[in-house]
Amino acid sequence: DVYGPSLPTMLTPSDPTLRLNNTNGLIVAPLYMDVKLMSFGFSNPYDPLSTEKKARQSTIMRGPMASRVIQRLATDTDWGELDYLVVDFPPGTGDIQLTLAQTLQFASAVVVTTPQRLAHVDVVKGIDMFDKVNVPVVGLVENMAYLDINCECDKSPQRIYPFGQGKTQTLAELFGLENKTVQLPIMAQISEYGDRGDPVVLSESTQLRDLRDSYLEISQMVVQNTREIIEAKTLHGMSTPKVEYDDATSTIILTKFNGEELRISAHRLRQRCKSAGNTNPELVSENVKVNHIHSRGNYAVSIAWSDGHNSIFPYDAIENNASL
Numbered sequence: 001d002v003y004g005p006s007l008p009t010m011l012t013p014s015d016p017t018l019r020l021n022n023t024n025g026l027i028v029a030p031l032y033m034d035v036k037l038m039s040f041g042f043s044n045p046y047d048p049l050s051t052e053k054k055a056r057q058s059t060i061m062r063g064p065m066a067s068r069v070i071q072r073l074a075t076d077t078d079w080g081e082l083d084y085l086v087v088d089f090p091p092g093t094g095d096i097q098l099t100l101a102q103t104l105q106f107a108s109a110v111v112v113t114t115p116q117r118l119a120h121v122d123v124v125k126g127i128d129m130f131d132k133v134n135v136p137v138v139g140l141v142e143n144m145a146y147l148d149i150n151c152e153c154d155k156s157p158q159r160i161y162p163f164g165q166g167k168t169q170t171l172a173e174l175f176g177l178e179n180k181t182v183q184l185p186i187m188a189q190i191s192e193y194g195d196r197g198d199p200v201v202l203s204e205s206t207q208l209r210d211l212r213d214s215y216l217e218i219s220q221m222v223v224q225n226t227r228e229i230i231e232a233k234t235l236h237g238m239s240t241p242k243v244e245y246d247d248a249t250s251t252i253i254l255t256k257f258n259g260e261e262l263r264i265s266a267h268r269l270r271q272r273c274k275s276a277g278n279t280n281p282e283l284v285s286e287n288v289k290v291n292h293i294h295s296r297g298n299y300a301v302s303i304a305w306s307d308g309h310n311s312i313f314p315y316d317a318i319e320n321n322a323s324l
Contacts, residue, residue: 001039001088002070002096008041012197018042026078033202038077040069067099074103084223091122093129101133108138108226110218113171115145115163120171127175127297136239136298138180138225141218142168145183162186174274176299176314180225182218187211229298232257241315243301245290252290252303254318262322266290269303272321273311 001007008016013030021028029036079085087104089097109130113119127137146165148157172181184190189208193200200208201215229239235257242255245266252269254262270288271281289306296302300314 001037001041002073002090002100005039005041006088007037007039010194010197011035011037011199013037016042021078024078027073027076029077029079036077036079036082038073040073064095067095070096071099071103074100093122093125097129098133101130101135106135108222108229109135110139110141110222111137112141112143113168114143115161115165115168117167120167123171131295131297136226136229137175137177138229138298139218139221140168140172140175140177140181142181142183144186147186173314174300174312175297176316177297180221180299182214182221184214185211240295240298241319243293243315243318245293247289250287250289252293252318252322254315254322256319262319264318264322266305269313269318269321270305270307270309270311272317273309273313275309275311277309278311 011032013032016030018030019028020026027038029038030042031037074087085104087100087106089100109126111123111126113123123140130137144163145168146159146161148159150157168181168183169178172178187208189203189205190200190211193203201212203212233239238257241257244253244255245251246253250266251263252266254264256262267284267286267288271278271284273281285307290303291306292304293301296312299316300312301318303311303313305311
């Protein structure tokens with residue numbers, strides 16, 4: 001956790017004090033149930049004016065200073081042998097995010113969003129940022145996706161979507177993440193457990209079984225997808241299929257990991273664009289060409305066409321529309 005107050009609030013290590021290891025001079029990470037924690041929030045003194053027991057004073061830092069502090073917390077902490085290092089990025093795509101991405105060799109990233117359309121603008125920016133620093137996005141999590149209401153007249157709860165539905169699914173399909181998306185509900189228990197420093201995933205309440213399963217699904221999804229990317233890089237030297245354009249035949253070529261080539265005409269693929277701007281696909285010129293292709297995340301490419309249109313195609317969509 002970069003700034004805090006997430007970790008200092010949501011977890012309760014027996015000793016949250018930051019101190020140096022006298023042997024190697026590194027920062028000793030506080031422990032919670034054998035999990036090492038680090039947050040700038042642990043370095044802030046407790047706020048004597050707050051009514052909250054664990055509340056800490058705020059720290060105001062300019063960008064360059066914050067980047068240096070965060071870089072030190074990441075590289076000068078005595079992590080020891082780790083199975084996984086999970087970093088909770090603050091919202092946005094600024095200096096802090098770039099500093100961390102360039103300092104640590106991230107194997108993958110997960111983007112967290114909410115159902116509102118405005119939040120999806122940040123999702124696209126986040127995917128593009130990770131793409132530029134060669135960090136594959138392996139999952140999409142939608143917070144506050146739905147609310148289950150228990151009705152006296154019906155034994156089964158009624159599910160409502162206070163912020164609407166379908167927008168995140170559309171975004172997931174666009175970037176090839178439709179099978180890599182998990183929805184989390186609006187539940188008071190999530191806040192209650194977090195505010196008192198007890199992870200809800202450790203609760204033994206039967207009422208929270210589905211919620212625990214959702215968090216487990218997220219962790220399994222991240223581990224599995226990250227492992228597949230690492231294996232692809234090791235075995236094939238690349239983490240994504242290769243998409244190229246042959247101008248002589250006006251053909252788009254997708255090369256799979258096993259070397260198999262799939263081909264589709266530019267005209268045919270342009271017609272099959274599912275973006276809102278592709279209102280009359282039957283009017284697409286047969287002479288349309290590709291100006292540029294570049295990756296968008298780890299599961300899709302962006303194509304700029306000669307007629308001024310821009311498309312995003314998941315690799316699966318190109319493969320499904322192509323022929324040998």
